Amino acid sequence: KAGVTQTPRYLIKTRGQQVTLSCSPISGHRSVSWYQQTPGQGLQFLFEYFSETQRNKGNFPGRFSGRQFSNSRSEMNVSTLELGDSALYLCASSSSGGFYEQYFGPGTRLTVT
Amino acid sequence: SQQGEEDPQALSIQEGENATMNCSYKTSINNLQWYRQNSGRGLVHLILIRSNEREKHSGRLRVTLDTSKKSSSLLITASRAADTASYFCATDAGNDYKLSFGAGTTVTVRA
Numbered sequence: 541k542a543g544v545t546q547t548p549r550y551l552i553k554t555r556g557q558q559v560t561l562s563c564s565p566i567s568g569h570r571s572v573s574w575y576q577q578t579p580g581q582g583l584q585f586l587f588e589y590f591s592e593t594q595r596n597k598g599n600f601p602g603r604f605s606g607r608q609f610s611n612s613r614s615e616m617n618v619s620t621l622e623l624g625d626s627a628l629y630l631c632a633s634s635s636s637g638g639f640y641e642q643y644f645g646p647g648t649r650l651t652v653t
Numbered sequence: 654s655q656q657g658e659e660d661p662q663a664l665s666i667q668e669g670e671n672a673t674m675n676c677s678y679k680t681s682i683n684n685l686q687w688y689r690q691n692s693g694r695g696l697v698h699l700i701l702i703r704s705n706e707r708e709k710h711s712g713r714l715r716v717t718l719d720t721s722k723k724s725s726s727l728l729i730t731a732s733r734a735a736d737t738a739s740y741f742c743a744t745d746a747g748n749d750y751k752l753s754f755g756a757g758t759t760v761t762v763r764a
Contacts, residue, residue, distance in 0.1 A: 582754060585751040595750045628693060642696075644695035645695050649693075
């Protein structure tokens, strides 16, 4: 099976712009989670989707949003980018989410200048 | 805020030696997992231990869980250069569909 894929792998944006990141889960996986990783805050949970429904959202401002499509692919969007949004954004999929192992993608490295 | 704290923050060992790292967490959990991350890349799942289990083995990995102390340990035996990575514990609690990660332990295995 192909692993979790994330596009793009690297992204440079300017403050105030918006960005959309994409994640394709492992075939058959219906749960997709997003995490932000920074040197200062570590790995922080953003949101989790299952069958197009958001089941949980982390403690992030409303500028961070996401969605899941009927084919389980997911996107996350960050609007009005701030310097502090520079991070590695990781997507993970699992068969149900939370109670089973998560399969992570390689991440998207976002740099905001 | 993170659920877990890991100790030590960094560890340097010689190839062939054992590496032990610890994770403490704050609230009751359903499961605890350990992940490995190589140099800012994606995380790789290593092992999952359920709250009603006390010890689990997988190859050169041994994980223990003490729910009374809210702590877990990961032992890597006979370390190899390829074990150089950051190791994270992650917990899930209830039906919240999220993992809470510790800060991680960076392990360097010297040849």
